[in-house]
Amino acid sequence: MGVVISVNALLEGRYRAFLFDMDGTLLNSMASAERVWGAWAKRQGLDVETFLPTIHGARSVDTIAALKIPGLDPAVEAHGITQDEIKTADGIVEISGAHKFLSALPADRWAVVTSAPRALAEARIKAAGLPAPPLLITAEDVSAGKPDPQGYRLAAQKLGVDIADCLVFEDAAVGIEAGHAAGARVVVITETHHPPLASAHPQIPAYRDLIPHIGSDGYIRLAA
Structure with a gap:
């Protein structure tokens, strides 16, 4: 099962890969x-x-x-x-700092796991001006959608990393549940939350104050 962590533990942690939800997490649609x-x-x-x-x-x-x-x-x-x-994909924008954050990640260290069909996911990512994900897990790739953990586990498997070494970025209750059930650590992006979402997982507004660093051990760490 996933581990509930604090914001401080989030910044002190080290990760093999980042797994991102799409809508509300990387872009606002x-x-x-x-x-x-x-x-x-x-x-x-x-x-x-x-x-x-x-x-x-x-x-x-x-x-x-x-x-x-x-x-x-x-x-x-x-x-x-x-x-x-x-x-009608017009009006879609990135979550603050998402493009810069994704662009700083190694291509084999991140994936998008979305409940959207592939064609819609690709259209929204393009409309938001975000980098195309090196790995995209969509509605067609799983037999059960979120809150089932299947999508996040599949992403970790395809990246060749242990799900326990992954950090999941989410914004919706079903996605948070899916990431936690998969066995990953979870952080909640809150830019589109009005009112704030109640969650035991750490919450950050967006990506503009986060900087990823790759250590000599190959793990990704976060600096604020």
């Missing part, structure tokens, strides 16, 4: 996503204000399936929503 999902929810007769907070962090197909709407095919609906989101 909230306005784009809620615009598309809000229109869909309205067509289904759902209470939009109550529904929208449930879409973050989970795969679209899982979010729709959980509603158990009679006669609705979650896979078909999720595909339609994804296509609409790809078409």
Whole structure:
């Protein structure tokens, strides 16, 4: 199981690799996503204000399936929503300092693990102007989405590192649970949180005050 650490322990720790969630963690796509999902929810007769907070962090197909709407095919609906989101990827911006932080990492030491389908993930990363991830784990790569730890474990495996030596960057409750259950250490990015998210894991606003350093032992350390 993952270890709950403090902010001081976060900065004192050493890591083989960093694993990043995407939406809300590396980039802010909230306005784009809620615009598309809000229109869909309205067509289904759902209470939009109550529904929208449930879409973050989970795969679209899982979010729709959980509603158990009679006669609705979650896979078909999720595909339609994804296509609409790809078409409306404007207004997506990086989380503060994300580009500089990612650019400072060795290519074989980081991955993005997202609940988004691959085409949408690639469109949003490009729209935000972020470096293309050397390893991208998406909704299509797992049989169970977050909070299942499968995605994070798969990323660590493909990078050739022990998940216990990884630091997971997350922003959503289901993703935090997935990273912790995978056996990684977890830090919460809070730039898009209004109000703040309650979590036992350390929280930092963004990446602008973080600097990664590669030690002579090959481990990554963080300086603030």
